[in-house]
Amino acid sequence: MTRHLTERELIEYQFELASATAAQRLAEHLADCPQCSEQLERLKRKYAALELLREEVDVPESLISRVIEQAGQAPERRVVSYRRSAWIGAAAAVLLMGSLLLISNLSRIPKAGHDLRSKQNGRTGGMNLVDTGPAVVKAVPGQPEKTVGKSGAKVAVAGATVSWQPIAEKPPFAPASAIELVVLPKRENVQLTIYNSAFRSFPSPKLPPANVQQQPVGYGGYGGRYGNAPVATQTGPLKTAVSDLTLVREKRHLTLKRGWNWLQFAWANTLIDPTSLQLEPLQQKDKISIEQLVFPSRLRELGRWLIRSEVSGQVPFEITYFTTGVTWRAFYMGTLARNEKTMRLQGYVRLTNNSGEDYKKAQTRLIVGRVHILDEVAQLAQRQYPYDAPAGYGLNANEPLTRLGLGGYGGSAYGGGGYGGAWGPTDGDILFSRPKEVMKEGLSEYFLYTIEGTETIPNQWSKRLQSFEVDDINVTSLYKYDQQRFGRQTIRYLSFANDKDHNLGDTPMPDGSVKIYARADSNGLLSYVGAATIKYIPVGEEIELNLGAARLVGVEPTLMNFETDNYVFDDDKNISGWDEIRTWKIEITNTRPLPVDIEIMRGFDTNYWSVQADVDYSRYDVTHIRFKLTVQPRTKRTFNYTVTTYQGVRQEQINQ
Amino acid sequence: MEDTDKSLVEAHCRGDRKAFAELVRRHGASVLGYLTKISGSRDSAEDLFQETFIRVHEKAHTLRGKNFRPWLFRVATNTAMDGLRRRQRLKMVSLNETLDSEGGEQAELTCAVGTDGCEPCQDAVMSEHRGKVRRAIDLLPKRQRATLVLAYYQQLTYREVAQVLGCSLGTVKIQMYRALHTLAARLPEIGGDLQ
Numbered sequence: 001m002t003r004h005l006t007e008r009e010l011i012e013y014q015f016e017l018a019s020a021t022a023a024q025r026l027a028e029h030l031a032d033c034p035q036c037s038e039q040l041e042r043l044k045r046k047y048a049a050l051e052l053l054r055e056e057v058d059v060p061e062s063l064i065s066r067v068i069e070q071a072g073q074a075p076e077r078r079v080v081s082y083r084r085s086a087w088i089g090a091a092a093a094v095l096l097m098g099s100l101l102l103i104s105n106l107s108r109i110p111k112a113g114h115d116l117r118s119k120q121n122g123r124t125g126g127m128n129l130v131d132t133g134p135a136v137v138k139a140v141p142g143q144p145e146k147t148v149g150k151s152g153a154k155v156a157v158a159g160a161t162v163s164w165q166p167i168a169e170k171p172p173f174a175p176a177s178a179i180e181l182v183v184l185p186k187r188e189n190v191q192l193t194i195y196n197s198a199f200r201s202f203p204s205p206k207l208p209p210a211n212v213q214q215q216p217v218g219y220g221g222y223g224g225r226y227g228n229a230p231v232a233t234q235t236g237p238l239k240t241a242v243s244d245l246t247l248v249r250e251k252r253h254l255t256l257k258r259g260w261n262w263l264q265f266a267w268a269n270t271l272i273d274p275t276s277l278q279l280e281p282l283q284q285k286d287k288i289s290i291e292q293l294v295f296p297s298r299l300r301e302l303g304r305w306l307i308r309s310e311v312s313g314q315v316p317f318e319i320t321y322f323t324t325g326v327t328w329r330a331f332y333m334g335t336l337a338r339n340e341k342t343m344r345l346q347g348y349v350r351l352t353n354n355s356g357e358d359y360k361k362a363q364t365r366l367i368v369g370r371v372h373i374l375d376e377v378a379q380l381a382q383r384q385y386p387y388d389a390p391a392g393y394g395l396n397a398n399e400p401l402t403r404l405g406l407g408g409y410g411g412s413a414y415g416g417g418g419y420g421g422a423w424g425p426t427d428g429d430i431l432f433s434r435p436k437e438v439m440k441e442g443l444s445e446y447f448l449y450t451i452e453g454t455e456t457i458p459n460q461w462s463k464r465l466q467s468f469e470v471d472d473i474n475v476t477s478l479y480k481y482d483q484q485r486f487g488r489q490t491i492r493y494l495s496f497a498n499d500k501d502h503n504l505g506d507t508p509m510p511d512g513s514v515k516i517y518a519r520a521d522s523n524g525l526l527s528y529v530g531a532a533t534i535k536y537i538p539v540g541e542e543i544e545l546n547l548g549a550a551r552l553v554g555v556e557p558t559l560m561n562f563e564t565d566n567y568v569f570d571d572d573k574n575i576s577g578w579d580e581i582r583t584w585k586i587e588i589t590n591t592r593p594l595p596v597d598i599e600i601m602r603g604f605d606t607n608y609w610s611v612q613a614d615v616d617y618s619r620y621d622v623t624h625i626r627f628k629l630t631v632q633p634r635t636k637r638t639f640n641y642t643v644t645t646y647q648g649v650r651q652e653q654i655n656q
Numbered sequence: 657m658e659d660t661d662k663s664l665v666e667a668h669c670r671g672d673r674k675a676f677a678e679l680v681r682r683h684g685a686s687v688l689g690y691l692t693k694i695s696g697s698r699d700s701a702e703d704l705f706q707e708t709f710i711r712v713h714e715k716a717h718t719l720r721g722k723n724f725r726p727w728l729f730r731v732a733t734n735t736a737m738d739g740l741r742r743r744q745r746l747k748m749v750s751l752n753e754t755l756d757s758e759g760g761e762q763a764e765l766t767c768a769v770g771t772d773g774c775e776p777c778q779d780a781v782m783s784e785h786r787g788k789v790r791r792a793i794d795l796l797p798k799r800q801r802a803t804l805v806l807a808y809y810q811q812l813t814y815r816e817v818a819q820v821l822g823c824s825l826g827t828v829k830i831q832m833y834r835a836l837h838t839l840a841a842r843l844p845e846i847g848g849d850l851q
Contacts, residue, residue, distance in 0.1 A: 052784065
């Protein structure tokens, strides 16, 4: 070889990439060529850096154990080859067999006797109805809990005894798994009492930890009516500036067996506070006792009540709990008459359900007024098992967790808020040709709004209801100019009072937003005037709405003259006091077709002043005066005033 | 050795759990080293390591007399490639990233400084060189990186590498040459005393 080796050849030689003959040839050349040998050495030095990464890797014993353990759990999968036609045939056979089994099972459903399946509400897979006779009471064979639709709160009952024998002294162990628990009793009716109207975003319902963002969830009683609705996927931060709280009372008919019974309640994907769960029999109270509520370890968002019953059969129960995410807020729409002297006010209530649970045909009641809550129910609902006190709770550890500081509860756990009230009429009782009425009644310092009939509020939905509509409310429009507060803008205010003189005053007005419109023409078209938010307005209190800047009414103050006078000198001939005299011209422009009342506030930087003005004014405070004027439509009005402020010893002289 | 591997695989297929454990212990270090270099992160490598041996556990019956070691590396390679593809899709950012890369070097450097009997400066320079080599290898295309790691670090023959990667011997050599050619420009010069 007459030429030197290329870098490629050297690499191929060094890393044995060349064929045997080529390698032989290259070796011979290198033996004779010191220059190429040197190049090869240089190359070796270069690639020696690779050796830096040649290191002994230690496999941690924990990793090996994990692998072996996982491998032990992993099912051995074998690929089974199959012919397509055979596979289709097998599938058809399975379908056929399934159909036959289904038909035979249906034909075996008993029509009468001691062991009856409840057909109430059209649910064949519902509760097992067991009569109370002396015959043997059969438990429904353990069938897997069927979740239809949303996996919201659901209950299931498991019977522990099957024969008419004395009840065992000791309660049984909790069912090992949900497989032992049977059916989902339908929620008969539900009542929501919503506290604390809220202008805020809601915490996201708890989502399953997996990367599943949507899954069908629901509770059995609804038969999948809302089964396809997705769970909320919002994952934003908690914003609980205002706590919302809803007391849910739901009535369900549970089938008990004589002896010990387990009732399972699951609240996955909801915002229910588990520590607030209460269960009460509505009948046979002397024969049924609720022994305990346990939260099984390793099972999340699930609680089981142990019930001792001396009777068998269906018993109505009431389950109560607190949840969050169901909120309401009030808002109002005011429509000014053409002369803007009167207004029609419509009040609305919007219910929003972000609790993760559907509430069908719920009697809904709203508490007007801010209820003080020590705990954030959203936090309580999102605690992990075991459900200990939330961080910063700050109370005695032995304090029951469900103690919520409900100011107007009247002493009892759920009292005050109409807890003992009768269930309201159903949707069917309400004539839908008219809007539902929102009934109002006083409740200590709070107020209770009860929505007529029942409402179905699916999760992630909101519903608007009219609260009241009042015509001919006398209103006062006032424009205000205050440079220190509003800059150079004129602000429009609209005021009225929540009293009988203004055709209001029946109930307090909940806090909410108010939008004001004006009639633009005789056809009833509206023009937007402005919006404001109001706080809770008790009966008899005046409301002043700040509707924002008024562009058609302007105020222009101009300084026309400035001079100083009345100098006072001290013994050293230095100035020790003087007067400053300013003359202002105020020009008010009203381009509206209506006369406007305007209030102009002027301030001084000293307490020692005197004013001479063309128009009347009043002293507002020690440094401010206020002019009140009426400006006719589409006119300008001008007035002047002169203010003298006293400086230095002149202030003392004025006071004397 | 290979016979023993075969017998272990056969024993595992018969349901002997100890045999599988022995296989993991025997080849774990080389597989983990390989996966660490392929994935560029120890955490990812450990995940891939588990996945690899789970696959080995499940698919051992398909070995059918083939050499275990190349087959094992083939499984590891496929697992790693899948993992890398997934990672590219997901754009995951490791919380331990600093520890894995620069931070890791820093940690090594800190250790070196504190070690008695070593020249701290020398160790620091070595640590820096190591980081450069790691980055140079990480920058290689996946196939070239796999070829280099298998052939150079795992010391598989080129024929075995071809089996692992499922390509021809010529392709392996070309990949290897390209990897080395690229590295020639990227590898740091190491002084004689440091070598």
